[in-house]
Amino acid sequence: MNEQASAPSPQILLVEDDPQVVKFVRAALEAAGYRVLHAATGRQAMSLVAQYMPELVLLDLGLPDLDGLQLLAQIRPFYKAPVLVLSARGQERSKVDALDAGADDYLTKPFGVPELLARLRVALRHAARAASRSDDLRFECGPLQIDFQARRVTLAGEEVKLTAIEFKLLGVLAREVDKVVTQRQLLTEVWGPKSAEQSHYLRVYMTHIRRKLEPGAPWPRLFVTEAGVGYRLRTPEP
Ligand code: CA
Numbered sequence: 001m002n003e004q005a006s007a008p009s010p011q012i013l014l015v016e017d018d019p020q021v022v023k024f025v026r027a028a029l030e031a032a033g034y035r036v037l038h039a040a041t042g043r044q045a046m047s048l049v050a051q052y053m054p055e056l057v058l059l060d061l062g063l064p065d066l067d068g069l070q071l072l073a074q075i076r077p078f079y080k081a082p083v084l085v086l087s088a089r090g091q092e093r094s095k096v097d098a099l100d101a102g103a104d105d106y107l108t109k110p111f112g113v114p115e116l117l118a119r120l121r122v123a124l125r126h127a128a129r130a131a132s133r134s135d136d137l138r139f140e141c142g143p144l145q146i147d148f149q150a151r152r153v154t155l156a157g158e159e160v161k162l163t164a165i166e167f168k169l170l171g172v173l174a175r176e177v178d179k180v181v182t183q184r185q186l187l188t189e190v191w192g193p194k195s196a197e198q199s200h201y202l203r204v205y206m207t208h209i210r211r212k213l214e215p216g217a218p219w220p221r222l223f224v225t226e227a228g229v230g231y232r233l234r235t236p237e238p
Pocket of ligand 1: 016060062063
């Protein structure tokens with residue numbers, strides 16, 4: 001984990017009231033070279049966010065004083081860096097609500113260190129890219145290439161024809177590559193706010209996209225279904 005060796009290591013705020021989880025996550029983050037701040041309550045988290053503006057917040061949804069969702073709503077107007085939600089199994093609804101309220105991704109407890117660090121790197125990379133405002137006119141993910149200006153999609157160099165809707169849907173997933181995008185976000189961006197509940201549109205169009213862009217071996221799986229949440233375009237392992 002030397003990729004941040006020259007720059008000051010990012011500071012992560014862990015908002016979590018379970019001492020076991022705090023101990024485990026803190027050790028994992030510090031071993032990976034991150035600086036760690038910790039808040040055990042929502043109120044404490046509020047003041048630490050405002051005071052330190054950490055590079056990323058890991059937010060447990062079940063806090064003793066206020067709901068993680070409430071905290072998210074309170075900090076989002078001034079805090080633009082990534083927020084990763086830590087949720088327990090069975091909190092499907094609040095997990096989706098958190099993503100729709102501006103969280104960047106989630107981890108379901110119990111999670112392992114590699115998964116935690118991978119999600120952190122993705123979120124921090126996204127934030128850095130957004131900050132540098134590079135015009136992403138070309139996109140590459142494994143064998144998949146998108147030229148947004150020419151509206152051209154190729155798979156291992158072969159052009160694949162997509163309809164306008166398919167292209168738009170792929171574009172949203174590509175913009176958020178490696179991050180989960182909720183059904184509501186996809187439906188709103190591609191079909192408009194009136195279609196936010198029409199999740200069957202997504203099932204149909206994701207099937208089309210997969211048929212065209214994931215024809216099977218030797219191509220890796222690119223599109224991951226996050227059951228009950230949404231979809232993720234995933235960079236294949238090198
Ligand atoms: Ca908790």
